[in-house]
Amino acid sequence: MRNQRGSVIVFSLILGSVIMTLATYLLYSSTLDNKIMNTSIKKVQASYSAEDKINLCFGDKKYFDDDLIPRLKHYIKYKRFSNHINKNKIVLDKKDLETWDSLNILDLEIFRENGILKGSIKANSCYQNVNKTAIAVFNVINPIYNVSSPIISSSKIDDSEFFNDFSDLTLSDFENKAEIIEVKNYDMVNLYVTDKSTNKVKIEFYRYGQDKPSQIKYLTKNEMFLVIKNDDVNNCSLSIFQEGNELDKMLMGIIYVQGDLNFYDNINFNGIIGVDGGKLNVYSEAKPKINGLLILNECKEEDSIEEKITLTKDRFFLEYYGIFLPNFIKPEIYVIKQ
Known part of the structure; x- marks a missing residue:
C-alpha cells in the first residue's frame, strides 16, 4: 500500500512537472508570437513611413517642382x-512627417545605366526602435528623348501629348x-553667323514682305535660345547664313x-x-551639321532630310540644352526597394 502511495506521489510530481513545463512553453510561445507580431507591425509601419517620404518628394x-527638378537640371548641366x-540631401519639413518620425533627410544620387540617366532617392524611417530603408529608382529624362535616332518625328512616333x-x-x-x-508676327527671320568679336550673331526680323x-x-x-511662332495665319521662315571667316560658322543652343x-x-x-509644320531646306553646297537632336x-x-544634313545624336548637347525644354526632365519611379 505504501509502495502504491509512493508511486502516486512520484507520478503526480512528474505530471505536475510536465504540466508546468508545457504551461511555461505555451506562455513563452505566446509571448514570442506576440513579440514577433509587434515587430512585424513595427517593420511594416517603418517601411510605409519610408516609402511615404519618397512619395511626398515626388x-x-x-x-x-521647387526642389527636385532644379537639382536634377543643375546636375545635368554641371x-x-x-x-x-544641402548638396544631394533633400530635407523634408518635419510637419509633413508622422509625429513619431524625425528622420527627414533623403539622399539623392544620379547614375547611368546602359547610357540612360537615372536617379535614386533613399529614405530612412524609425518606428519604436525599428529602422527601415526604402530606395526608389527613377528615370530622370523623358523616355521619348532616349531614342537612338537623332530625329524625333511625329510621323514615326505616336505621342500626341508630346507633339x-x-x-x-x-x-x-x-x-x-x-x-x-x-518672335511672333513676323513672316521672315534672317540669322547671320559673323566673325566679329562683339556681335557674333545678327538677327533680322522682316514683317510681311x-x-x-x-x-x-x-x-x-x-x-542662342530662339523661338519663332507664326501669327495663326501665316508661317514664318528662318534662314541661316554665314558671314566672314569660313572657320567661324558654329551655332549652339535651341532653335524652334x-x-x-x-x-x-x-x-x-x-x-x-525644332521644325513645326514647315520644311527643312538646304541651299549650301556642303552639308550643315546638327550635333544634338532634330524634332x-x-x-x-x-x-x-538625312540626305541634306549630317545628323549626330550627341548626348552631351541634348542634355545640356534639353533642360530648357518643358517636360525634358520627367522623373518617373519604376521601382521601390526595401
Missing part, C-alpha cells in the same frame, strides 16, 4: 550638386543662364520655328532644333 509641388546648401506640347513650345530659363528670344528689317538684334555669343528652316551655308549647330512635327519631305 507628389508635393514644393519638393518636386555634373554635380553644387547649387544647394501638342511641342507646338506650344515655351522655353524655361534656368538659373538666369539663357537669353530667350521669342518688307525689304528692310523691322528690327535687328545682335548677340555677343554664338549661343513654326515654318520653314533654310540653311544657306554649312553651319555647324550644337544643340536642339519634326508634321514636316514636309522629311524623308530626304
